[in-house]
Amino acid sequence: MNAAEIVKGVFSADARAIARAISKVENAEAESSEIMRAVFERSGNAMVIGITGSPGAGKSSLVDKLAMLYKEKGEKIGIIAVDPSSPFSGGAILGDRIRMSALGTDKNIFIRSMATRGNLGGLARATVDAVNILDAAGFQKVIVETVGVGQDEVEIVKAADVVVVVLVPGMGDDVQAIKAGIMEIGDLFVINKADRDGVLKTERELKMLLELTSRQDGWNPPIIKTIAVESKGIDELAEAISKYYEFQKKNENLQRRSAVAKWRLLELLREKLLQELLNKNGAKEKLDQLALEVAQKRIDPYSAVEKILR
Amino acid sequence: MNAAEIVKGVFSADARAIARAISKVENAEAESSEIMRAVFERSGNAMVIGITGSPGAGKSSLVDKLAMLYKEKGEKIGIIAVDPSSPFSGGAILGDRIRMSALGTDKNIFIRSMATRGNLGGLARATVDAVNILDAAGFQKVIVETVGVGQDEVEIVKAADVVVVVLVPGMGDDVQAIKAGIMEIGDLFVINKADRDGVLKTERELKMLLELTSRQDGWNPPIIKTIAVESKGIDELAEAISKYYEFQKKNENLQRRSAVAKWRLLELLREKLLQELLNKNGAKEKLDQLALEVAQKRIDPYSAVEKILR
Numbered sequence: 104m105n106a107a108e109i110v111k112g113v114f115s116a117d118a119r120a121i122a123r124a125i126s127k128v129e130n131a132e133a134e135s136s137e138i139m140r141a142v143f144e145r146s147g148n149a150m151v152i153g154i155t156g157s158p159g160a161g162k163s164s165l166v167d168k169l170a171m172l173y174k175e176k177g178e179k180i181g182i183i184a185v186d187p188s189s190p191f192s193g194g195a196i197l198g199d200r201i202r203m204s205a206l207g208t209d210k211n212i213f214i215r216s217m218a219t220r221g222n223l224g225g226l227a228r229a230t231v232d233a234v235n236i237l238d239a240a241g242f243q244k245v246i247v248e249t250v251g252v253g254q255d256e257v258e259i260v261k262a263a264d265v266v267v268v269v270l271v272p273g274m275g276d277d278v279q280a281i282k283a284g285i286m287e288i289g290d291l292f293v294i295n296k297a298d299r300d301g302v303l304k305t306e307r308e309l310k311m312l313l314e315l316t317s318r319q320d321g322w323n324p325p326i327i328k329t330i331a332v333e334s335k336g337i338d339e340l341a342e343a344i345s346k347y348y349e350f351q352k353k354n355e356n357l358q359r360r361s362a363v364a365k366w367r368l369l370e371l372l373r374e375k376l377l378q379e380l381l382n383k384n385g386a387k388e389k390l391d392q393l394a395l396e397v398a399q400k401r402i403d404p405y406s407a408v409e410k411i412l413r
Numbered sequence: 414m415n416a417a418e419i420v421k422g423v424f425s426a427d428a429r430a431i432a433r434a435i436s437k438v439e440n441a442e443a444e445s446s447e448i449m450r451a452v453f454e455r456s457g458n459a460m461v462i463g464i465t466g467s468p469g470a471g472k473s474s475l476v477d478k479l480a481m482l483y484k485e486k487g488e489k490i491g492i493i494a495v496d497p498s499s500p501f502s503g504g505a506i507l508g509d510r511i512r513m514s515a516l517g518t519d520k521n522i523f524i525r526s527m528a529t530r531g532n533l534g535g536l537a538r539a540t541v542d543a544v545n546i547l548d549a550a551g552f553q554k555v556i557v558e559t560v561g562v563g564q565d566e567v568e569i570v571k572a573a574d575v576v577v578v579v580l581v582p583g584m585g586d587d588v589q590a591i592k593a594g595i596m597e598i599g600d601l602f603v604i605n606k607a608d609r610d611g612v613l614k615t616e617r618e619l620k621m622l623l624e625l626t627s628r629q630d631g632w633n634p635p636i637i638k639t640i641a642v643e644s645k646g647i648d649e650l651a652e653a654i655s656k657y658y659e660f661q662k663k664n665e666n667l668q669r670r671s672a673v674a675k676w677r678l679l680e681l682l683r684e685k686l687l688q689e690l691l692n693k694n695g696a697k698e699k700l701d702q703l704a705l706e707v708a709q710k711r712i713d714p715y716s717a718v719e720k721i722l723r
Binding site: 412 | 445446449450453454457467469565667670671672673674675677678679681682683685686687690700701703704705707708709710713714715716717718719721722
């Protein structure tokens, strides 16, 4: 499939073409610019839901149940699971298959894991591109699930229309661990595994923290209690999501969208600049050679970088 | 203080100079190259311990107790807490003060939080630079604690001599959430809060996962159970750390150190290239203008980036 064929396939929601398009942007292949240019025009219709929280918070179950609910309403759902800790997508792909079979392999749900590309970076950029691809393919909901709460992941979920932060009780004494940065990005909060001890304590602490964080847009993030594995609280979650979605649409904020666009441009720039440099004759060999010299302490990293740049 | 004065201060372990040096590299100021060049030569003596795990795993308590133990042995300890989710260091600095007063404000413990610099990136690079600074200042132990398990954080802890992954029971049913990537980087594993239900289950699952992951160097990562807030298991942890440290020194691996150096060079390159581009006349304004156009869907991000680069 060439770029034009991939784009055509994406627009007709062909799963193979979508997967191909995502692989192209994930690997930053030459065709990705052409694909993304075409895709961008058609995107902007999906509701993009970002779901984040610690490992073990039960995000996957929550996402799966939410996807089932949307599917039952006749919608098409794209799920992108970002796993930056996984250096290869092998494990992730196995996970996809397991989830696929649980969710049913019909055409209405598309699941894709995105793993790190190693030293080359670009995971965040590729994830946002993948969201645009699913959006352009006509999926009404795109759910981006991030494992981990690193810098990239925060940026990824910030690019969503609705940001859901998932907590679990029993980490109650460490709600502080969910630092200001995470508190600020949550449009709604879920306490999952709400049949566990310590739910009230976690809720109380979360409320206190939320009172300390005032939002410029005047929205008060609700707290929803769920038991995802028993499908409890999923309706309430979906309702809260659509409520906030309506709210933010009415208060549409060009400044916020500009900030997301700027982040995206910077990510892309960083990647392109490095790519251009490394594509130069002998640059990769020089980098390897200098890395070896740094490891042997024969040169410091700052001087080494000067050598590569000059 | 100019760069030479800062370097002199660092070499005589002056806390103010160290803090200044770290701020310079954190903000990628002009003097940082000069400082890091001088620092690099003197570094390489400290034992660098990377500690990672989910929020709520009790990493801070564990780090504090470990630092106390080293301090009682007459050593100097540097602690760097990386919090990529925090957009400003305000909260982090408050946290530092609380920890400082708990650990005692003597000269033998230096604590510093590193927060994200926003869109500009460079947190991982700045953290590794800060480790070198503390190393050059003569701290015998430098502990790097990362909140979150994102891509950057994995790279940061991989740059350490000894990597400790902290888990808690009760996330037992989700040990799988600690994916292959994290399992591979752990030289030892801690199950903290080991007085909680589910310790045995977590331990069993962890052992199973470890059996599936075979290491090239033949090391079998031990599992240590701790209750950090009660100072239980800290001796055992310190012993396991020093055991692995000796092991890896004997099996010193130039390939591994080259890989870390290469990652560090790439981080630095990415940052410098972007900086150079944005320092060009009018580049920042052009970026803001194009970000606005992307937000308004008047141009796609890929075409916008082409415009900035040409």
